[in-house]
Amino acid sequence: MDFQISAQQREMVASVRSLAQSEFKPNAMRWMDGTFPWENMKKLADLGVLGMSVPEEYGGLGLPILDTALILEEIAKVDYVTAMAVLGEAGVQTRVIARYAPASIRERILPQVVSGDCILAVCMTEPHAGTDVANYRTNTRIVGDRVILKGTKTLISRAPEAGMFVVFTRVDGKPGREGIGCVLLEAGTPGFSVTGTYHTMGGENLHEIQFDDCELPLENLVIREDGFRKLLTAFNTQRCLNPSISLGLAEGAFDEAVNYVRERTIFNKPISDFQGIRWKLADMFKDIEAGRGLLYRACLTANPFPDPFMAAAAKIFCNEMSLRVTTEAVQVHGGFGFTDEFPVSRFYRGARYGSIGGGASETLRDLIGKKIVGEFDVVDGIMGLGMF
Structure with a gap:
């Protein structure tokens, strides 16, 4: 087993790190009021980063999931809001278009994702149903060579900015999981409106969207059958990219904590001289490295999507690890950690999102538990679960 990233990956990470540290970090507070970081997105587009999940034939980089996770981790070390904006271009929505959309849509939209001219949004959660996909009420009717979309989605990122x-x-009202499909809708379609805005503790805004009999070409119904399985398969990617942001937030908070304990003095000596502080740093370090190992390994199972159980385990651990690390970083800073003048308060607030979005920790624990109960062999043990 090789636990080193390649020279090419190191070069790529170094380029993103240089940009993030020099230009994103000093201005991270600018985006905490819900303003979309267009300025940062343009700079990342110039680096090619926004096309990392776009196939090469459409001008993208077509990077493996691990490379994408490395980039998101680096951005999240300094700016949660920008990292979440980039996740929208690298996550499930881009991969659904690249894998399932007809050539005419791929050829028109994906190059715009690469250039940063088209922001994407994925619409899943409904006012009464988040994880409970089988009870979605939003419905698409097929009428000849057209489809009619009607319903409401909520807690949607980037709704005012998105181009698609x-x-x-649901398709033609078919009940249960078997009735789930996927449709592509462009901003400005008659009947589409953003009807509500929620400002989050992490800094970004989430929105409610109304589809009031939006009429679309039949080709925009990109998933018509077996949609639930295809949704979950594509969504496993999100369960590696979401925790990469959690990992980055933990690392950013750890960096701030180390710098602070070296400089802060009490009783005429730096607080890093106190054993209790050093032990906190040691625990933060081991948590980060355990999360890194689990996440990177989950990313490497992708073919083209990650193993669902490894991705679930990595997401649970990194989400919860990030909360522990950012909490301790605030504690190390004392009262200053509770103020907006110190970045650790931003890292803490951003970390709280991880275990909610992209699959709640409770849901993922149940997913893993069912596999263990159903497939665990007392002779082969964990190795027999096929995750190694």
Whole structure:
């Protein structure tokens, strides 16, 4: 087993790190009021980063999931809001378009994702149903060579900025999981409106969207059958990219904590001289490295999507690890950690999102538990679960 990233990956990470540290870090507070970081996105587009999940034939980089996770981790070390904006271009919505959309849509939209001219949004959660996909009420009717989309989605990122929406919907009212499909809708379509805004503790805004009999070409119904399985398969990517942001937030908070304990003095000596502080740093370090190992390993199972159980385990651990590390970073800073003048308060607030979005920790624990109960062999043990 090789636990080193390649020279090419190191070069790529170094380029993103240089930009993030020099230009994103000093201005991170600018985006905490819900303003979309267009300025940062343009700079990342110039680096090619926004095309990392776009196939090469459409001008993208077509990077493996591990490379994408490395980039998101680096951005999240300094700016949660920008990292979440980039996740929208690298996550499930781009991969759904690249894998399932007809050539005419791929050729028109994906180059705009690479250039930063088209922001994407994925629409899953409904006011009464988040994880409970089988009870979605948003519905798409097929009428000849057209489809009619009607319903409501909520807690949607980037809705005012997005140029295209990847909407998971019921098809022709078919009940249960078997009735789930996916339709693509462009901003400005008659009947589409953003009807509500929620400002989050992490800094970004989330929105409610209304589809009032939006009429679309039949080709925009990109997933018509077996949509639930395809949704979950694509969504496993999100369960590696979401925790990469959690990992980055933990690392950013750890960096701030180390710098602070070296400089802060009490009783005429730096607080790094106190054993209790050093032990906190040691625990933060081991947690980060355990999360890194689990996440990177989950990313490497992708073919083209990650193993669902490894991705679930990595997401749970990194989400919860990030909360522990950012909490301790605030504690190390004392009262200053509770103020906006010190970055650790931003890292803490951003970390709280991880275990909610992209699959709640409770849901993922149940997913893993079912596999263990159903497939665990007392002779082969954990090795027999096929994750190694």
